[in-house]
Amino acid sequence: MPLDTSTYALAHLRLDGRRWNELRRLHASLSVQSSSDGSAYLEQGNTKILATVSGPQEPVRRTGRDGSSEAKIEVEVNVTPFSGTDRKRRAKGEKRVQELQLTVARAFQGVVLGHLYPHSVVEVRLHVLSQDGSLLAACLNAATLALIDAGIPMTDYIAACTVASSPSSDQSIDDSDPLLDLNGLEEQELPFLSIATSGEEGKVCVLMMETKVQMARLEAMVSVGLDGCGQIRGILDEVVRQHGKRVLEAKVG
Amino acid sequence: MTSLKRSHASTAPTTTLSSKTYLRTLKSGKVQKIVRELYLRQDIPCSSQLCTACLDLAPPSFHRKTEPFVLSATPAATKQYPQGHYLVPDTNAFLSAMDLFETEGAAFQDVIVLQTVLEEVKNRSLPLYNRLIALTKNEGKRFYVFFNDFRLETYVQRDAGETINDRNDRAVRKACAWYAEHLRQAVTARQSARYPAVIMISNDKDSLRKANAEDIEASNLESYVKGLPDADRLLDMVASSREQRLARETKAETLYPEYLSMSAMLTGVKNGTLHQGIFNVSPYNYLEGTVHVPAFDRALIVQGRENSNRAVSGDIVVIEVLPKDQWKAPSSKVIEEEDLGKNENAEVDEDSSEAIVTERERRALQEEVRRAHGQVAEGKKQPTAKVVGIIKRNWRQYVGHVDKDSVRTRTKDSRAQQTVFLVPMDKRIPKIRVRTRQAAGLLGQRVLVTIDTWDRESRYPVGHFIRSLGELETKGAETEALLLEWDVQYRPFPRTVLDCLPPEGHEWEVPKSVDDPGWTGRRDLTDLLICSIDPPGCVDIDDALHARLLPNGNFEVGVHIADVSHFVKPNNAMDKEASLRGTTVYLVDKRIDMLPMLLGTDLCSLKPYIERYAFSVIWELDKNADIVSSTFTKSVIRSREAFSYEAAQLRIDDKSQQDDLTKGMRHLMMLSKRLRAKRMAAGALNLASPEVRVQTESETSDPVDVQTKQLLDTNQLVEEFMLLANISVASKIYEAFPQTALLRRHAAPPKTNFEELGNQLKVKKGMELHTDSSKAVADSLDKCVDQSEPFFNTLVRILATRCMMSAEYFCSGTQAPSEFRHYGLASEIYTHFTSPIRRYADLEAHRQLAAAIDYEPLDASLQSKSKIEAVCKNINVRHRNAQMAGRASVEYYVGQALKGRVLEEDGFIMRIFSNGFVVFVPRFGIEGLIRLRDLPEEVGREQDSVFDSEDYSLTLRGGKVERKVELFQKVTVKISDEAEESTGKRKIKLQLTK
Numbered sequence A: 001m002p003l004d005t006s007t008y009a010l011a012h013l014r015l016d017g018r019r020w021n022e023l024r025r026l027h028a029s030l031s032v033q034s035s036s037d038g039s040a041y042l043e044q045g046n047t048k049i050l051a052t053v054s055g056p057q058e059p060v061r062r063t064g065r066d067g068s069s070e071a072k073i074e075v076e077v078n079v080t081p082f083s084g085t086d087r088k089r090r091a092k093g094e095k096r097v098q099e100l101q102l103t104v105a106r107a108f109q110g111v112v113l114g115h116l117y118p119h120s121v122v123e124v125r126l127h128v129l130s131q132d133g134s135l136l137a138a139c140l141n142a143a144t145l146a147l148i149d150a151g152i153p154m155t156d157y158i159a160a161c162t163v164a165s166s167p168s169s170d171q172s173i174d175d176s177d178p179l180l181d182l183n184g185l186e187e188q189e190l191p192f193l194s195i196a197t198s199g200e201e202g203k204v205c206v207l208m209m210e211t212k213v214q215m216a217r218l219e220a221m222v223s224v225g226l227d228g229c230g231q232i233r234g235i236l237d238e239v240v241r242q243h244g245k246r247v248l249e250a251k252v253g
Numbered sequence B: 001m002t003s004l005k006r007s008h009a010s011t012a013p014t015t016t017l018s019s020k021t022y023l024r025t026l027k028s029g030k031v032q033k034i035v036r037e038l039y040l041r042q043d044i045p046c047s048s049q050l051c052t053a054c055l056d057l058a059p060p061s062f063h064r065k066t067e068p069f070v071l072s073a074t075p076a077a078t079k080q081y082p083q084g085h086y087l088v089p090d091t092n093a094f095l096s097a098m099d100l101f102e103t104e105g106a107a108f109q110d111v112i113v114l115q116t117v118l119e120e121v122k123n124r125s126l127p128l129y130n131r132l133i134a135l136t137k138n139e140g141k142r143f144y145v146f147f148n149d150f151r152l153e154t155y156v157q158r159d160a161g162e163t164i165n166d167r168n169d170r171a172v173r174k175a176c177a178w179y180a181e182h183l184r185q186a187v188t189a190r191q192s193a194r195y196p197a198v199i200m201i202s203n204d205k206d207s208l209r210k211a212n213a214e215d216i217e218a219s220n221l222e223s224y225v226k227g228l229p230d231a232d233r234l235l236d237m238v239a240s241s242r243e244q245r246l247a248r249e250t251k252a253e254t255l256y257p258e259y260l261s262m263s264a265m266l267t268g269v270k271n272g273t274l275h276q277g278i279f280n281v282s283p284y285n286y287l288e289g290t291v292h293v294p295a296f297d298r299a300l301i302v303q304g305r306e307n308s309n310r311a312v313s314g315d316i317v318v319i320e321v322l323p324k325d326q327w328k329a330p331s332s333k334v335i336e337e338e339d340l341g342k343n344e345n346a347e348v349d350e351d352s353s354e355a356i357v358t359e360r361e362r363r364a365l366q367e368e369v370r371r372a373h374g375q376v377a378e379g380k381k382q383p384t385a386k387v388v389g390i391i392k393r394n395w396r397q398y399v400g401h402v403d404k405d406s407v408r409t410r411t412k413d414s415r416a417q418q419t420v421f422l423v424p425m426d427k428r429i430p431k432i433r434v435r436t437r438q439a440a441g442l443l444g445q446r447v448l449v450t451i452d453t454w455d456r457e458s459r460y461p462v463g464h465f466i467r468s469l470g471e472l473e474t475k476g477a478e479t480e481a482l483l484l485e486w487d488v489q490y491r492p493f494p495r496t497v498l499d500c501l502p503p504e505g506h507e508w509e510v511p512k513s514v515d516d517p518g519w520t521g522r523r524d525l526t527d528l529l530i531c532s533i534d535p536p537g538c539v540d541i542d543d544a545l546h547a548r549l550l551p552n553g554n555f556e557v558g559v560h561i562a563d564v565s566h567f568v569k570p571n572n573a574m575d576k577e578a579s580l581r582g583t584t585v586y587l588v589d590k591r592i593d594m595l596p597m598l599l600g601t602d603l604c605s606l607k608p609y610i611e612r613y614a615f616s617v618i619w620e621l622d623k624n625a626d627i628v629s630s631t632f633t634k635s636v637i638r639s640r641e642a643f644s645y646e647a648a649q650l651r652i653d654d655k656s657q658q659d660d661l662t663k664g665m666r667h668l669m670m671l672s673k674r675l676r677a678k679r680m681a682a683g684a685l686n687l688a689s690p691e692v693r694v695q696t697e698s699e700t701s702d703p704v705d706v707q708t709k710q711l712l713d714t715n716q717l718v719e720e721f722m723l724l725a726n727i728s729v730a731s732k733i734y735e736a737f738p739q740t741a742l743l744r745r746h747a748a749p750p751k752t753n754f755e756e757l758g759n760q761l762k763v764k765k766g767m768e769l770h771t772d773s774s775k776a777v778a779d780s781l782d783k784c785v786d787q788s789e790p791f792f793n794t795l796v797r798i799l800a801t802r803c804m805m806s807a808e809y810f811c812s813g814t815q816a817p818s819e820f821r822h823y824g825l826a827s828e829i830y831t832h833f834t835s836p837i838r839r840y841a842d843l844e845a846h847r848q849l850a851a852a853i854d855y856e857p858l859d860a861s862l863q864s865k866s867k868i869e870a871v872c873k874n875i876n877v878r879h880r881n882a883q884m885a886g887r888a889s890v891e892y893y894v895g896q897a898l899k900g901r902v903l904e905e906d907g908f909i910m911r912i913f914s915n916g917f918v919v920f921v922p923r924f925g926i927e928g929l930i931r932l933r934d935l936p937e938e939v940g941r942e943q944d945s946v947f948d949s950e951d952y953s954l955t956l957r958g959g960k961v962e963r964k965v966e967l968f969q970k971v972t973v974k975i976s977d978e979a980e981e982s983t984g985k986r987k988i989k990l991q992l993t994k
């Protein structure tokens, strides 16, 4: 039985040695899979996602009413059996996975300039290779990179992260800290929310909370979350720029 | 939105990433590889007030708080360390001597608790971990938790082939070395020469040796304590901790033995090498169980966790008798789970399997063996067995509460799933491991759980939480708890049952016209002067009586019983519900009916002044109360009066009353005394069980007082005629249905049951208990009189009652006629007929009797042996449960009545153990355990006291005067109440005063 989140109050150190406002190591690269139109590999701590994008293309399944004048974003999340600690095959139709797909699709529907490609579909496939918390946030971040790699026009990046609320050190005063970017253990033990923003101004496009938290703590959590998204956006931007630079250098060279 | 303006520093550039990989082996045998990130940093301060370098090191928290430094700039000096010192204890130091670290005063201050150590302590014992956390919050103690595994300089990577323990020991040494160097630099910076020593405390020789080699100051606990000013007092604590450590080092079993296959068990039982029986755990010693098997007179003893092999009290087990040299005497000691198991972890350590038998338990039992060799005669040894398999689990839902020490995270909003211990109310049931996400919310609640499994590798069974009944000690929760605990069906009657009631409802009455089919086969007995005699306030009147003098000088006596079978037809919904409930359950403030109120308290109830259907037994008795003839008939009666016992007694005693009703009652009184005398002469037992009544104020139903129930002659009057009716009916239905009559028997107790009591009476009082027959028992009980102590006889009767078997319902075809006998009543045959409103057995007897007198045909269900057997089995259980629930209810209310009061009362010692004794307080009908370790200091100390098992006495020493307490002794006890930690029940606490 390792220590748990209740020890945070002892020295304001989290289970993996981070402080409250520190992100985990974020590493990403673009164009990792040449067979698709765009792809990205992203690690946020030990949460690892491979994202691929195909399209815009004609929809494979023609649904009855396809009069939409906008490109449709279709998201498929594939949680690999070896991604968790217990090797377990997850059904495609599992509710959590479906919800994840829907949330990602809705978020990008808002930033992709879909009207440029009417009657078409952009397929985003997210392969979860390893899970260690902040799954939705990592999926959103990976999808942003893959869409950029595929050259799909978007108004801006979507950058996402999670925020939890640490246990209070005693019952009388609430000195709980918001904790940025949760790993799997923290996510199991603490109330948390996932937040995603687009653009430099930090417009919130996803805010998801499945656990209960004291109302008074919410404001601080959102505020720290917004800041976290800003940091992530900076990191993603840097990844894209570095990649662009390398591509250019390769062409010129 | 002020917080929005706050700047949030980005990922600190000061961290270095490392990762921690470890393998975790699951119960299922699967191996999980867990990879965790670790962010190593240099901004974790040393927290010494000597250091200026660390002052601004730690970044502030979200709330801009920085933690003040904990460790003193001038820590205490000792002989060995005149410059002052900080302590760095290793894991075992905390595990073995937490008391020492908790000492008040100047010792054990300025302690550095390493993260490595904290984590290990948590792994080993959650309660000790919680105590350690409490210490870190105690400002005076100056305990600082240093997260050495997150600090770059002190982080230690586990080498290939290195055990976790070795790695951790190395981490402790590395942290010590870092601290020593860090402090030296800090002090040098201040240009001072004296810097405190950093001393590693460990009892591990190897670790101490390595520390020495690495130039780290280290000491074992004992030699460190020797250097302290208050060494003598503290050394005491070290000694006891060393003992504990030795105990831990001996190898413990890690798995329960495997069960035999079902076929192996059955073959074994068939050819006599194995035995089958019900496993019963002693209420005084959770490590000892007994199993009665036909092949042995005495119960077989099953001692210790390994031998009882996961059997839970109530399970049907198969046992193997151990070789004679391993036989044991029954435990003479109180052993309670809460004492021995209090530092255990509910959470199973995934890295290593837990020991099945803890060392403390092993030692608790070993002491027993030592005593057994020294003082107990060989004759006291009893056949001892071990459980080799389970035929049938008798697991049910258990009511209990969450052990607060087993809860890891107590914050209400924590969602962490954790394993906690659930402590059942029933002390004979082991703690249950329950996995839950709502542990914090369940603290302080009465909860309902079940056991799911008990695997070989788990010391305790595993179950799951069902629901919460409400807060501990609230009346609603406690009442529901005891109903659930005794499996009493207390939900309101469903619609389908109520639909079986007569449509007229309360308007129903006996038809006016005798041509009505209701009158068919009924005798009109409305002319008879019938009355009922019951406890005061009784509304469900089952029985009424009459007597009159016949012209020939004999008496006609009638017992009239509510004709419930007229209203409850076999196999309808109401009958099924009643057969399931089996009996009405009486709690102090509540009655849970077997039949709907309309029947029980109105239509069937033999209320006075109105006509009611009855089932009558009418005898002609001569002056000696011998039966001349008996008749059974369905009837219509009209009771003239409903007396309470007291009112009836007054009426009979009042010479001025000369009316026929009173005369009839006097005949009844006279005849009942004859009947009683004859019964006693035949060897019926007059046994005693402590019965108390709780007086409640009706509106609030808060208990106000407790009284012992009083018995009047009229109680016995009613009882005698009910017995007579039951016996007559039993003969009649047995005659009519020799294979399927529903009867009640009370087996003669095996002689060995009385051995202990007989010996106690002989040794302590020089009295003889003869047990050849119930008559002999009855006679010798009459002689057990202590002139100076009138209560002594009752005490002996209470103890004798506990040696008896319990009476049971059975189907006549399943037993030989010689087995029908009712031992306690000294009757050859017996059944229950007189309380059909509140007992299902009586209702069945009514149906059989009605068929026997050709009133109506017998329903098919009452002709099948197997069906009657099934009914008997159920009502036997229900009957017993109802008694237990009633008792538990009284116990609860007595506790409530005594709440906040402190009384002194006389009590009698009724049982004696080597480490305590049981006192019975007649006034409240309560018995309580007084443990030697709870004795006030002036009375005596446990370790100095001497137990003499031959003499049933304890000599209390160590107090002001030496004092002997012995069995049957009258003592004065102080009664107070307290909420019992282990069961969460408010219980009465007894203390010896003089």
Ligand SMILES: [Zn+2]
Pocket: B045, B046, B047, B048, B051, B052, B053, B054, B182, B186
């Ligand atoms: Zn320092």
